[in-house]
Amino acid sequence: MADTLTPVLTANWGDDRAWKLNNYEQGGGYQALRKALQMQPDDVVAAVKDSGLRGRGGAGFPTGMKWSFIPKDNPNPTYLVVNADESEPGTCKDIPLMMASPHTLVEGVIISSYAIKAKYAFIYVRGEVLHVIRRLQQAVREAYSAGYIGKHVLGTDFDLEVIVHAGAGAYICGEETALLDSLEGRRGQPRLRPPFPAVAGLYASPTVINNAESIASVPGIVGNGADWFAAMGTEKSKGMGIFSLSGHVANPGQFEAPLGITLRKLIELAGGMREGHTLKFWTPGGSSTPLLTDEHLDLVLDFDSVVAAGSMLGTRALQCFDDTTSVVRTVLRWTEFYKHESCGKCTPCREGTWWLVQILKRLEEGRGEEGDIEKLLDLCENILGRSFCALGDGATSPISSAIKYFRDEFEAGMHTPAWELFPYERSTIFVRKPAEAGVTG
Structure with a gap:
């Protein structure tokens, strides 16, 4: 396992106007697409399988295996949906990737669509990042003009339409089935499974849903070979x-x-x-x-x-x-986010996150009551595994782990405000200089 940086997706981020088609092509862009179109679609799927690529958006499910779940005999069209609804606090990889080199993702979309025999692909982007949406839309327009998308891609019998869809600012739409509901024009809420998206996804048709980084990794795998990708990483986590x-x-x-x-x-x-x-x-x-x-x-x-x-x-x-940071304050801020972003479909998440915030607020303010810590753990236990989707589980994870490692800080919340133990100005990341703040003398 190498332990140094390996710029592949980020290799051209520092180039002049890397987002433009001409500059992307000068660096070898769309050569992997040309290679893929000379292969059989099943061979492209096999290459992604052999590479060991696992989903880069969360659970790490093998990408090639997910593609192979698409039924061969379904009469409905097959769709590719790219999940670029990057909304979780702290997560910041897909947005800079699409901003710096949108054609990396677009090329991955075209190759992936060819592999699963999809004629329509949707890229679902977080609605708040309008600058990224515009750049991605421009890249798609350039790809259409160059013949990489549209009818008879690069002179082959492969047709593809690519749609960039702006979300409406809901974290829940990062959950793949809620994303599908949103794409169909409904309120974004998770679906009951089965049926799974591979069988009945977008418009009740076979659908592959992958994270943006997962799809952007496909051109490198096709262009350089599965062995090249598999040579990086560890035994079970390649690339x-x-x-x-x-x-x-x-x-x-x-x-x-x-x-x-x-x-x-x-x-x-x-x-x-x-x-x-x-x-x-x-x-x-x-x-x-x-x-x-x-x-x-x-x-x-x-x-x-x-x-x-x-x-x-x-x-x-x-x-x-x-060491200047209050754990109680940190998990409270995250839990406030999850409470606000709960879609409200299931009781454990809708009600449970509200109660978690009330207790954490008391502890932050030093007004904790006897049994609050046990109540937090009990709430987490009743949400974990009992909510309709993973949002509820994710809301409990930082709380239960914080109590595990820093229980003393939660106990201190019974009598001392968190801002006295950890003054918030000390943990501030961006500190303005006096002159910048308008202070003189």
């Missing part, structure tokens, strides 16, 4: 991925590295923690994954190792918090 470091690190940003790198190495690449402070806790896959602490600095960041440590790799959103 590279974009790790997003944020929080109290010296130089936050996106770092593309093989799966299996450690947080310690990534923090070194980011210039270390901010001067004078040490790591206290962090999330391996966004705010919906269980917290880990400084004792996990050398944990191998692949799907299975992180699960074995009691968390999830998820979207590789590594939020790093130093």
